[in-house]
Amino acid sequence: MLSINNLETSYGLIKALKGVSLDAAEGEVTCILGPNGAGKTTLMFTLSGIIKPDAGSIDFFGTSLTGLAAPKVLREGLALVPENRLVFPLMSVRENLLAGAYTRNRSDKDEVEADIEKMFARFPVLKERQEQNAGTLSGGEQQMLALARALMSRPKMLLLDEPSVGLAPVIVNEVFAIIKQLKEDGLSIVLVEQNVVKALEVADHFYLLDQGRVTFAGTPGEMENDDVIKRAYLGGG
């Protein structure tokens, strides 16, 4: 499991994470909610080694990831699907998938090829488009590719940063169907999401991040009964 303790991250003088502590259990979907600018992406970047924290610790299945560079974090089994997909636009779909396997052993070539076929089975649209440049895919197709690319590293845990943002409702449902399947397959997931109604379908645990701090932690039931969250996210209260 992933255990984060008192994590602090800043951009120059701006402190984006002001002592964040949270746990994400194995086999579960842990959802992080929070308004724009709360620090959600900063948390994802810090966990995946893209930015280094000023203080605090990150433990992952008994190994410390604190301060490790991104490729090492990925090798430990923690893979990020970044906000706004961020596929490599001038590389083909197949090349993007191969890039996702960059930390794997070169001698695994046959296994990597077999995994690409598995991705094509899970995401049929990527098979049809395998030679097409990723930048020419639709937003939904790019999201599928970003997910598949992260899976190519064979992660233990996936960090998903707002996978549904900017997508049509039908495509959002497809993305969530994939998240459900991955969970059923036993993958652990940290999901940053503003679509609370959809998140409630998959999440086992919720955290609310606000201005760099965790302001709520609880089960879906506890979250649905929290007045502040009800008002801000569920349109009730």
Ligand SMILES: Nc1ncnc2c1ncn2[C@@H]1O[C@H](COP(=O)(O)OP(=O)(O)OP(=O)(O)O)[C@@H](O)[C@H]1O
């Ligand atoms: N590269 C940067 N340089 C300076 N400040 C930054 C940088 N990136 C983010 N910030 C600031 O850090 C804070 C947290 O930003 P972050 O992107 O983590 O928020 P977020 O919760 O992911 O928001 P959103 O929902 O809009 O994606 C914000 O105040 C933001 O302005």
Ligand SMILES: [Mg+2]
């Ligand atoms: Mg963000």
